[in-house]
Amino acid sequence: MMQPGLYHILFISTALFFMGVYGFFTRRNLVTMLMSLELVLNSVNLNFIAFNKYVWPGKMDGLFFALFIIAIAAAEAAVAIAIIINLYRNHKSIDVNDAEDLKY
Amino acid sequence: MMNGSTIVFYLLALQTLGGGLLSVTTRQIFRAAIYLLFSLIGIAGIYFWLQYQFIAAVQIVVYVGGIVVLIIFSIFLTQQTGELLPKQRLGRKVFSALAVFCGFALTIVQIVQHKFTQANSDLSPVTVADIGKSMLGTNDGGYALPFEVVSMLLLAALVGCIVIALRSKPETT
Numbered sequence: 001m002m003q004p005g006l007y008h009i010l011f012i013s014t015a016l017f018f019m020g021v022y023g024f025f026t027r028r029n030l031v032t033m034l035m036s037l038e039l040v041l042n043s044v045n046l047n048f049i050a051f052n053k054y055v056w057p058g059k060m061d062g063l064f065f066a067l068f069i070i071a072i073a074a075a076e077a078a079v080a081i082a083i084i085i086n087l088y089r090n091h092k093s094i095d096v097n098d099a100e101d102l103k104y
Numbered sequence: 105m106m107n108g109s110t111i112v113f114y115l116l117a118l119q120t121l122g123g124g125l126l127s128v129t130t131r132q133i134f135r136a137a138i139y140l141l142f143s144l145i146g147i148a149g150i151y152f153w154l155q156y157q158f159i160a161a162v163q164i165v166v167y168v169g170g171i172v173v174l175i176i177f178s179i180f181l182t183q184q185t186g187e188l189l190p191k192q193r194l195g196r197k198v199f200s201a202l203a204v205f206c207g208f209a210l211t212i213v214q215i216v217q218h219k220f221t222q223a224n225s226d227l228s229p230v231t232v233a234d235i236g237k238s239m240l241g242t243n244d245g246g247y248a249l250p251f252e253v254v255s256m257l258l259l260a261a262l263v264g265c266i267v268i269a270l271r272s273k274p275e276t277t
Contacts, residue, residue: 004113006222009150010215012117016124016143018208023128025200026192031178032133035140038171039124042147045163053154054222060230060238064247066159067239070166071254075261077171081178082269088182089271 009050016043030084030094034077041073113153120146131188133179141172155229 002008016039023036045066052062088094123143127136144167151160242248 004110004117006220007215008113008117009154011212012120012150014208014211014215015121018204018211019121019124019128021207022200022204025203026197027128027189028192029133029189031175031182032128032136032189035136035175036128038140038167039127039143042144042167046147046150049151049154049156049159053156055220057223060235060245063156063159063230063235064239064250067162068250068254070162072257074166074170075258077174078265079261079268081174082265084178085181086268094182 006050006054009046009054013043013046013050016040016046028096030080030087030096030099033096034080034084038073038077041069045069109153113150116146116149116153119143120150131191133183133189134176137172137176137179140175141168144168144172158230158232158235 020036020039020043023039024033027033027036048062048066048069052059052066056062084094087099091098093099120143123139123141123146127139127143130136130139144163148160148163148168151157151163238245239247239251
């Protein structure tokens, strides 16, 4: 067990990112795909904060990037859930295999 | 050497990774949302551990208080209770896991080989007053323009959500 540092946090964020990617590959339900997307966005935020802390501790740029990513992720989640609810109202299902109206 | 700070870090890492892993593998959708909640709280704890209190508070307020509640509401609106998610084909699971593992291994190898020039991180942590001055500052290092652009984006998202989710009126003629 070592003193945790930059590499430990980078390991956590990499693992979290690829967990999100795995969920995005295997899930077929739109709400669970959205959850996987949130994991990916959070891992990116963790990276920004860790680099801000350990590589440029005197600056605040990483912190502001993380803040703006959180704001944009909130807007994105709200729009995605509006789309999902609208889709459910029309199709009675939120499975991606049933949402193929744009295909034809 | 294990001191208290190290133990807290490893517990937070365990909570974050365990919550994330269970969230993408469980077949009960409501439990997936709750595991996601634990994972997000673990990330907020890591921000606290790094002494970025403001971003940790924002993480808890926006993600835990906002997005997860929104997800749980949409689960209530769209799912039948007690119904498991359908099982995926084994081939898809195996190949997804394989692709994800290869990407993970590649990234970790790159990270370990790269030598980051780490600065002395024992400076005083940023205070909320610094963040506020820099966020609304227009001089060098100020973030006034992105701040305004994000407020426009949030307004557009608000209007867009209402338009998308608006129930079209049934024909009453």
